[in-house]
Amino acid sequence: MVDNYQGAGVESWEILNCSPDLPYPFPNSSLLTPSYSIAIAMILCIGNILNPTELETTIAKLEMAEFVDGKATAGWHARQVKHNTQLPQGSPALAIVRDIIDAALQRHALFQMAVRPYIVRPVTISRYDIGMSYGTHIDNALMYDPLMRSDVSMTIFLSDPTTYEGGELIIESTQGEVAFKLPAGSAIVYPSSTLHRVEAVTQGVRLAAVTWIQSLVRDPQQREILFDLDTARQTLFEASGKTPVFDLISKSHANLLRQWTEF
Numbered sequence: 001m002v003d004n005y006q007g008a009g010v011e012s013w014e015i016l017n018c019s020p021d022l023p024y025p026f027p028n029s030s031l032l033t034p035s036y037s038i039a040i041a042m043i044l045c046i047g048n049i050l051n052p053t054e055l056e057t058t059i060a061k062l063e064m065a066e067f068v069d070g071k072a073t074a075g076w077h078a079r080q081v082k083h084n085t086q087l088p089q090g091s092p093a094l095a096i097v098r099d100i101i102d103a104a105l106q107r108h109a110l111f112q113m114a115v116r117p118y119i120v121r122p123v124t125i126s127r128y129d130i131g132m133s134y135g136t137h138i139d140n141a142l143m144y145d146p147l148m149r150s151d152v153s154m155t156i157f158l159s160d161p162t163t164y165e166g167g168e169l170i171i172e173s174t175q176g177e178v179a180f181k182l183p184a185g186s187a188i189v190y191p192s193s194t195l196h197r198v199e200a201v202t203q204g205v206r207l208a209a210v211t212w213i214q215s216l217v218r219d220p221q222q223r224e225i226l227f228d229l230d231t232a233r234q235t236l237f238e239a240s241g242k243t244p245v246f247d248l249i250s251k252s253h254a255n256l257l258r259q260w261t262e263f
């Protein structure tokens with residue numbers, strides 16, 4: 001088996017345009033259109049990570065669940081700026097929602113292709129009521145149970161963005177800050193190496209699932225090259241089948257993957 005994604009219909013994948021200048025949602029059926037608008041490699045917004053049924057079940061579980069102070073799971077420095085609540089370990093709702101999201105991530109071809117997950121942490125479910133925020137921080141590089149390195153951070157937005165004010169995820173780069181607030185059920189994946197924060201919620205409630213991933217390809221620029229090559233060869237395959245050009249790109253893709261993976 002070469003990989004899981006060969007021949008997958010590119011049209012069925014949905015990349016959202018992350019550009020803050022454009023209204024969301026901004027579904028984009030072409031994988032060839034750049035979807036990341038700032039200089040950090042591999043910031044990707046993925047539409048409909050959860051389908052409507054999964055989203056509905058998740059929200060129903062969270063509406064009845066009890067949340068606790070989120071400081072417990074932050075590193076000693078992030079704790080100072082973390083003002084939110086989370087589902088506690090042992091919460092029945094957490095177990096159900098984790099299963100739903102885990103299954104959704106495993107079957108999602110675009111997530112798999114862009115992130116190349118080796119270890120995906122069980123999600124944390126957070127809730128920001130009015131006045132809550134999470135100030136600028138860097139995510140822990142190493143995480144335990146299971147022991148892993150965080151390469152990719154992910155937020156799955158669970159609340160309809162029209163139901164709350166504020167709560168944008170802000171990612172800092174040398175070129176400035178970019179704000180993300182995605183439709184419910186959509187996700188952003190971004191390198192864990194970035195400083196980021198969640199703006200204060202000023203109206204409504206922001207629910208989100210966050211997690212961290214150790215990738216088979218730790219370098220975001222290498223991940224981006226592999227993603228672009230994979231996208232190009234699959235688009236070529238859709239257009240003209242298994243041509244010699246397709247074979248050449250597939251060869252380069254496979255051989256770079258061989259050079260750059262670690263586990």
Ligand SMILES: O=C(O)CCC(=O)C(=O)O
Pocket residue numbers: 126134139155169196197198208210
């Ligand atoms: O809720 C978010 O969008 C991000 C939260 C975050 O940065 C974290 O939990 O480390």
Ligand SMILES: [Fe+2]
Pocket residue numbers: 137138139153196
């Ligand atoms: Fe974070």
